[in-house]
Amino acid sequence: MVANTRMVVIGGDAAGMSAASRARRYRKPDDLEITAFERGHFTSFSACGIPYWAGGEVDGPDALIARTAEEHRRRGIDLRMRTEVTEIDLAGQRVRARDLEGGTDRWHGFDHLVVATGARPVRPPLDGIDAPGVYGVQTLDDGQALIDGLTGTDGRRAVVIGAGYIGVEMAEALVRRGFQVTVVDRSPQPMTTLDPDMGTLVHEAMCGMGIEVVTGAEVTGIVTGPDGRVAAVATAAKEFPADVVVLGLGVRPGTALAEAAGLPLGESGGLLTDLAMRVRGHENVWAGGDCVEVLDLVSGRTRHIALGTHANKHGQVIGTNIGGGYATFPGVVGTAVSKVCxxxxxxxxxxxxxxxxxxxxxxxxxxxxxxxxxxxxxxxxxxxxxxxxxxxxxxxxxxxxxxxxxxxxxxxxxxxxxxxxxxxxxxxxxxxxxxxxxxxxxxxxxxxxxxxxxxxxxxx
Incomplete structure (x- = not known):
């Protein structure tokens, strides 16, 4: 029996699978066919837990997964892992999906499309940025690669580039693993999500736990050794020896696919939606999670905030609306918490x-x-x-x-x-x-x- 409505979800983490799960509660499989594509090895995972996994405070990756692919499938969602959507055809209401294991491509039609492509770690175009030993941290695949790299590295010198939330948390994780850690940031104080006078307290705490904090320093390149692996991080003033480099420069919305399809983006590159999380100007296209911009209720402007709390709420709103209910996401005030030691x-x-x-x-x-x-x-x-x-x-x-x-x-x-x-x-x-x-x-x-x-x- 052919389902009346086809819902296609791009991205198998918080926003995408929350949307799929919520829509399924409203409509049965013979009324709503749900297909979700995830290019990675994991679904419905907590990226926020990766620094604590890396530091040995929590187990992973299984402990960081809220719901497995098989659990989603048992709930009537056709979740296809290791499958990457490479093209969105809005006029034809279809997406092209590539099986990353088999290498085959296939078109899939949709009546409702949910774009939940998340965010991507910032990787500046520096010499050596892609050298072995340089890690970004955004997905559980990234986390596993980092932990494998830490385990297989003989040297104990680590440099973290960037002192935002991820940079500070990863610095602590590396200290817990016995590394000598240097954090390099171009701002006057770590944690630019705080005013500088408050960031000073974070600076002092990091130094107190043995982390070398270098502020006001722009990274100019990654120095590699004869074997091609990372050997140091260079700034205009000096080089900092490194056996491991972790990028903590923040993230940008993962919207290359959406942009190629002509979907509207905001100043930060995130997708623009209405209060129902419908992409502006597109009746049957929805978006949520780290790939969207949201309304800041204090400033009245849209901004990009990558947090799992928002992503799950976006998914709930999208799934409710596709399922036939009514929900809106009014906006955020920009709340965030973290810790160092x-x-x-x-x-x-x-x-x-x-x-x-x-x-x-x-x-x-x-x-x-x-x-x-x-x-x-x-x-x-x-x-x-x-x-x-x-x-x-x-x-x-x-x-x-x-x-x-x-x-x-x-x-x-x-x-x-x-x-x-x-x-x-x-x-x-x-x-x-x-x-x-x-x-x-x-x-x-x-x-x-x-x-x-x-x-x-x-x-x-």
Missing amino acids: DLEIARTGLLEAQATAVGLRFVTATIESTSRAGYYPGARPMRVKMLAERGTGRLLGAQIVGREGAAKRVDVAAVALTARMTVDQMTALDLGYAPPFSPVWDPVLVAARKAAAAVRDAGA
């Missing part, structure tokens, strides 16, 4: 540079506090920074750096941003209190009070 790092909303770029006038407030009542054992210091709009007092962003109990406090600020609260309104929030969990005035509320005072002073 025992230092927790969190941010939400806009940084100073981002607020300035969209024309917002703001005040800032930074406070020092503790995770628990100061007299309670285990109280640890934390720093909280807030941005508030001049005049209105609307919260624009928050950053928190501290030890245990610091990072998840950012969720209070994320809710306040979503609700468009002012920092003055935040001071009245009824947050939980007991000495083992918080001072009488929670650090977030202390920062809100100081920000509210700064707004009043600016108005005066």
Whole structure:
């Protein structure tokens, strides 16, 4: 029996398989035929767990897989692994898929197409960037290649290029594996997802765990040895010996396939969708995950944020709409957390540079506090920074750096941003209190009070 509707999914990770699974809950196989293509060896996996796998804190790769290919198939989804979609024919409503093991190509028709092609690690066009011993980290295949390389390397010198989330997390993982680690970044401080004054705390913590942090340094090339393997990372000032190099330069939307098909892209190269996650101008084409741009609810502009939390939500929205229900994805406020050793790092909303770029006038407030009542054992210091709009007092962003109990406090600020609260309104929030969990005035509320005072002073 021929299915009434054909749904084709490109990409077998969070967004793609969430969309397929959600649509299947709405419609049975004899009403909706779902075919998904994944070019890698793994499906529905946690890329965020790769640094912890590399560092030996969690097992992998099986522990990082939420649902196997066979489990998807048992639920009525025709998931084809090691199959890469190489062309989208919008006019003909079909995609060309290549079996990477057998080398054969075949066209597959669709009534609904879901583009969930993820993101690609940034690999700048430097000499030696593709040499053996240089690794990007985005998929479980990448993670396995890295771990195999670490195991098979006699030398213990590692250089991480880039000090963003992945770079910092991979630096810690390499330290755990006994490598001598150097992190090279062109910015004044690591973690450009924080303002520089907050990034200083991350810099200090990394140095404290034995990592050499080189900032303000542009990488000019990868030096290779006589055997062709990586031997050093070169900057304008000096070379840093390396037996292993890990790229932590961030990611870009994986939209080459979509761009070739003529689908609309935004400033960062991500696909542009409406609130239903339908690609703009295309009634039966949907997109979600790390390959799209989303609405920033604070700045009002679209931006690219590669996070599994968003990808899963995108997939749920897409699957619901294809299945016959109704759902939307309203946007994000830019919340993210990470850690280096025992230092927790969190941010939400806009940084100073981002607020300035969209024309917002703001005040800032930074406070020092503790995770628990100061007299309670285990109280640890934390720093909280807030941005508030001049005049209105609307919260624009928050950053928190501290030890245990610091990072998840950012969720209070994320809710306040979503609700468009002012920092003055935040001071009245009824947050939980007991000495083992918080001072009488929670650090977030202390920062809100100081920000509210700064707004009043600016108005005066």
